[in-house]
Amino acid sequence: MSTQSYKAQDPYSLGSLPDKMAVYQECVQQFNALPVDAKKCRQLLAKMLRLIYHGVTFPAEESTMLFFSISKLFQHKDSSLRQLVYLAIKELSATSQDVLMVTSSIMKDIQLGDLIYKPNAVRSLSKVLDGLTVSSAERLFRNCMVDKNPIVSSAALIASYNLLPVAKDVVKRFANEALETVNSYKQFPSNQFQLHEYYGTSTTNLPSNSYMYQYHALGLLYELKSHDKMSMMKLITSLHEGSSLKNSLSIIQLIRYINRVLHDDPSLITHLYPVLHSFLKHKSDMVELEACKTLTTLQHLVKDDEFMNVILTLQKLLSVPRSATRFAAVRLINKISLKHPEKVLVVNLELENLINDPNRSISTLAITTLLKTFGVGTVESTSSESVDRLILKMTSLMDEITEDFKIVIIEAIESLALKFPSKHKKLVEFLDDLLRDDGSIKLKTAIVEALFDLIKFLPDENAKQLILMNFCEYIEDCEFTLLLVRILHLLGDEGPKTSQPSYYIRHIYNRLVLENSIIRSSAVIALAKFGALCDEPLASNVRTLLTRSLKDVDDEVRDRASVSLRFIDSKQPSLIVNDSRFNLAALEGKLTHYLNNEDNFSTGFQISEVPLLTLDELKSMEYNEKLTQLDNNADGSGSKDKSEKGTPSGNQDASNDDAAANEYLKQQEYAARLAEVEEFVEYGKLTKSTMTPIYLTDRENEFVVTVVKHFFAETNKLVLEYEITNTLSLLVLQDITIDVVPDNEAYEAEYSTKLAELKPQQSGSVYNSFGVPGILEDDVLAALGNTLKYISKDIIDDEGGIDPADEGIQDDYEIEDLEVSAGDFMFPLYKPNFTAIYDLLPEEDSTVVTVSGVSTIENAATKLTKTLSCMALDGTDYVPSDSTSHILKLLAKDLWGGIVAVQVRLALRGAQVVAKIEVKAETEGMAGVVASGAY
Amino acid sequence: MSLNISLHTVTAALILSNNGERLYAKYYRPEDPLQQFKTLQQQQKFEKTIYDKVNKLHQDVLLCDNHLVTYKQTNDLILVFVGALQENESMLFSLTANVNEALTILLNNLLDKQSVLEKYDMVCLCLDEAVDDGIILEIDPAVLVSRVTKPPVTSVVPGEMHIDISEKGLFSAFNYATKRISEKLQQGL
Missing domain, CATH: 2.60.40.1480 (Coatomer, gamma subunit, appendage domain)
Structure with a gap:
């Protein structure tokens, strides 16, 4: 009780941050005083460190002064003060000048000082030395490294490790000492645990060794030997065979080195796989995890049945009590499922259990992983059953999780629906239900955008109709103006092409009557599109509706109505409905160029120079971006974490736009460079x-x-x-x-x-x-x-x-x-309905070739898509890794504007991939070119 | 995804209070190009992001700003360790849990904001003994505790007799006497 009230009054012990100048002055004063008051000085040092760790920086002059004063404390023998002094020296050494002056004091401490602060002294020493003075401490480091006290040894190893960038030649001479340390056995001195009263005198349960020095020695050894593959191999095998590594961290490090060695020379996998395999079963889950991670990055080198061991280990990790480990395991499984969903089918049961995990990151990852695996369900009926079950589970979960997580799930659903259009129906229903529930604008926008993309890219007309009708219902009670406007715009674009435009006109007109002026004006434009594209009598009905808007109270609405009426009457639908758009990257480039030079102002800006993109071209660009973006999101794992969705996905969009823009700019750059050559x-x-x-x-x-x-x-x-x-x-x-x-x-x-x-x-x-x-x-x-x-x-x-x-x-x-090759004459193109286009094209040719240089169907598909410069449609770019045959549908546009459709039947014959290529093209002669140019 | 082959595995160590204020913040290796949080503003923004997420979601691990974050909440404190995105989650979390345990022992089972500020010297030493320059130095909580010295008990000024007559002082005098007497007795036997 009395101590409590005393503390409350003590200005030093608590409360807000101490004043910087006050601390500085008191430090200088106290540290220089004689005799040194150890208790007070340690308190002051703590205050100074608090400032530093709070982000306060001392200017070089003050820092040097502090540093100098602190060095006075070396004369005090209290070891607890000295330990903190070393920490202060370490922190101040970065900002102070003349740090070399304490070198000799530190070195004296290392030789003669108390065991308590000797390791601290060794570590601080590496901070004050520079490349020139390192050699003077060489013998000291060497002795400490082989010291029988593990903590001193670790400190010396880390100090040398930190000195590597400045004095590699000196540190190189420690290789033998480091090797000796890895294999040695060092024990804590018997009084190690006497220091703190908590442990009292009972030392039975305390470790006699934590083997951390093995980790540090191994790290140093690698830096010294990494250039020498043979000695690395020797080190790895000898450490593994002797099982001399006791420390989990050092085993993790060893696994990473194996990964690096294999990365440089994949042929060693036969020797090293057994080593990695043995780590898949270890008493420490971090070692098992690291082995799984490494084998996953090396998946291309590992045989399928061997890879199953990784999955089994992960399966075990999925049910451990530690949430960090479960998270790691499900994250890794999700990563595997991106490329090889069929591999992780076996853990579906565990994943379903994880849906209700209290850690929401884990449950969301489990759901997205499950969604990916459904695409590859081997038997159609069972998988659609499990889709139902998953959707049921998700629906119940949706009430419990935060919106950030919901958005991630929505994206996963969208990506599944895009990749496997046959499963879209259930998923669209799910999204529609979600749309009708309560939610913020952020959530609704995510849903609406997902549905927009589905409308654009799903080949099935019925699906489109279904979503559009759902939108019509949704706008009846949508509270967000921003979303309403976007939906109205979409209805205007898509509605006139559907079988019952009148249905949409009715819903849009309701908005025209009931909503605010912003929505009314966009409804007018949407209606105008029906007026321009639909046949009589619908068109004249639309005209009647628009005429009513001429008397609207808002001038923008009136303006839009009268302009639309004029355009409809003049029978120029292109003024209302545009089927092409300027290449925005090009437009921006041209405009900047135009504005940068005032000489240009004498002539007008030539908008005709900016290339137009047709809707088809636009769609293929968007489709490509969409798929990469969805994949990136899933892969970048940063995005797993819903809450940060906002910023990174914003960046992602930017970078995707950049990619398209860059491609265009590159082309411009080439064109400009070529234009410099007269010929x-x-x-x-x-x-x-x-x-x-x-x-x-x-x-x-x-x-x-x-x-x-x-x-x-x-x-x-x-x-x-x-x-x-x-x-x-x-x-x-x-x-x-x-x-x-x-x-x-x-x-x-x-x-x-x-x-x-x-x-x-x-x-x-x-x-x-x-x-x-x-x-x-x-x-x-x-x-x-x-x-x-x-x-x-x-x-x-x-x-x-x-x-x-x-x-x-x-x-x-x-x-x-x-x-x-044929690819040089083609651009990738996106159209939603490959089969229809394929059947219509006049020119035809076919050939059978062996795809050279590849041994799996998957690689063959990627290679053909790339060399032919085509776009793979209907999700056919996805090849299950164990399949022996596959049909690839490719579409492109040739340089003369014709469409080229290629249907490739791939089959695995032994170690070769045989492809039957059927080409259909619009441009005469093109089919033959593609057929003869494919290989 | 580039593989981290060096021993530098920890990007930052933080102790935040329950209102998001930083009590301890150490971003390792500021000169390293991989260190994304070089300025105070970047660091504080990052801490705020972590803090917002930690409070919303009770879990031990999360991904944030392209970093792996593991943390432990005790009373009004959050102990956070930050690593690269591809770092071994289990390893970083073990470090967090073990440092948390060591701090609990050091602060007499009372891990809260007040005792951290009171015994800031021991907290600093403990974190310094756990991670040096981004390298994990020691991960075993018992060893960590044994490496941290307690502050000097008295302001010993040579030549002056100093008697501590507070409750604590008497108690330690009693303990000392008990220990010495039992030693003597054992020797005598």
Whole structure:
């Protein structure tokens, strides 16, 4: 009682943050006083540390003064004060000058001082040393490292580890000591636990060793040996075979090293898999977890039945009492399910139990994982049953979880519905129910956006109708103006194309009567779209409705109504309904360019220069973005956590937009660069460039050559832009050309440029252009043999000069061939109904090929999609990893504007993938090109 | 996802009070490019995000701002350890739980804001003994406790006799006497 009231009055012990200046002055005063008052000084140091850990920084001058005063405390022998002194020195060393002055005091302590603060002294020492003075402490570190006290040993190992960046050559000499420490057995001294009264005298339950030094020694050893693969392998096997690692953290570290070794050399998996496998069953769950993580990243190297062991371990971890471990396990399973949902089917039962886990992150992850696995249900009937069951569970859960989690689940449902359209019905129903429940605008927006995307991308017209009708009901009692406006806009876009437009007109008109002016004006525009697109008598009815709005109280509504009426009467539907949109990235680029130079202002801005995107093109871009975004969200795991949804997904959108914009800007950049070369100006407008440069050499060669293909469709020209980098440090290249020999006689070499000189580490470009045959005339595909020709001269002085008398050596350098393939003539395209399009296209061709360089159906599908530059539709880009046959549906647009549809039947024959490719195309000749160009 | 191969596994250690105020905040390796919270503003914003989430959801682990966060709530305190997104959840959580246990022992089973501020020196030492520069130094709670010294009991000024006659002082004198007498007796026997 009395102590309580005493404390309350003590200005030092409690309350708000101490004043910085007061603390500073008192510190300087007290630390310099004689004799030193240990209790008071320790209190003061604690106050100073509190300031530092609160984020207060002392300016360099004050910090140095403090540092200097603190060093006075070295004369006091109280070990508890000295321990805190070392912590203060560590914290202040970053901001103070002249920290070297305490070196000798610290070193004295390490040699002669009390065991209590010796480890602290060792760790502080590494903070005050720099690269030059390290060697003076070398012997000290070495002795401490092999000290029989584990804590001193750990401190020395960590100190050396921290010194690595500044003094690698000195630390390197500790390799033997570190190795010795890993394998040694060190025990705490008998009085280790006497320090604190809590333990009293009973030491029976206390550890005699925590083996932490093994962890630290292993960490240091790796840094010293990582460049040497053989000795790493030796270290790993010897540590594993002797089972000398007792510390869980050190085993985790060992597993990470194995991962790194395998990353660099996958062929070692046969030796190292048994090691990893043995860690899948360990008494510590963190070791098991780390082994699972590592094997998951190495999944491509591990056989399927071996991988099952990982799943089994995870299954066990799913039911441990520690929520952090359950979270880790379900997070890992979710990650596996992204690529291989069929692998995690076995844990579905555990996952369903986790839906009611008290930790909401875990239950949400369990649901999203379950949603992913449904797509691969082997028997249709059972899986739809489980979808029902899951939806039932989710519905009951929905009442309990926060909105952030709901939004994550909504996204997972959307992604499932997009990937597996056949399952959409149940999922759409679920979303609709959710829409009708109470919720904030954030939640409703997420639902509405998910439904918008489903309308856009679901191939089934009935699904579309169903969602639209649900929207009609929803707007009857929607309280958010923002959402209402968006839904009305969508109804206007989609409604006129449905079978009963009158249904929608009625609902929209109700809004026109009942809502505020903002909603009324957007309802007018929506109605106008019906008026413009629908047949009589509907159109004239719409006109009547719009005429009534002419007398609206709000001027915006009146304006919109009268403008719409004018447009409808003038029979120009395109003024109301637009089927194309400006490429916004291009528009922005052009406008910035226009505004940056005042000279441009003499002429008007040419809006016609901005490319238009048709709705189809827009859709394919959006679809692509949507899928990547959903996958990223699921993968980035940051997003698992609902609550932070807001910011990261915002960023994600931005980066996706950037990706599209970047692609366009890159194209612009190429176009601008090509326009600088006179000869190419007459080639017209650049139609397509390969986005990423293709390497024609290894990336580490003497000369690195990359190439970008530019195609001009108007004039049938192909320009190859070679970029050459000279990576040799003692050679200058002159008169560089690339000799290109096409194997197709229809290619006519037209023009080529020459690069005068390339100094070491410079790069430069060489262009070669060809006239290529039109699509109808001849075979447009070719392989081009390339040779780099140059004159090399040696560098004779330090400035990189060359001897003017040196005539140099004329030399050739063989680089890889370049292929002009069918993909170079196509852009990916998205349309929701592949089959319908496929049946309509006139041109037809087919071929059977063996897909080279791949051994699984999955890789073959990815490769074909990429080389043909197509978009995979109807979720056919997803291939279950154990399947032996697959149908891939690809769609693209060729450079001449025609649609190309490709249906690929893939089958696994032994270790080869055979593909039957059926191509249908709009442009004459294109089908043949694609069929003959696929491989 | 790049693999963390170094020993630097902990990004930050925090102790927050029940109103989100920071009592202890140490962001390790400020010069490391991987450290995203270099300025005080970034750090405080991050702490606020953590604090908001911790209060809403009672769980031991969460993901926040591209970091893995494990924490333990005791009375009016939240002990937080932050690691990289791909860090081993179980390991970071063990560290959190064990440091929490060590602090509880050190503060005489009374882990709250008041005792943390009163014994700030011991709290600092405990965290310093657990994590040095982002490297986990010791994870066993018993060893952690044994590494932390208590503050000097008296302000010993040489040449001056000092007698502590508070309740505590008498009690420790009694304990000392008991110990010495029993030692003597044992020796005698």
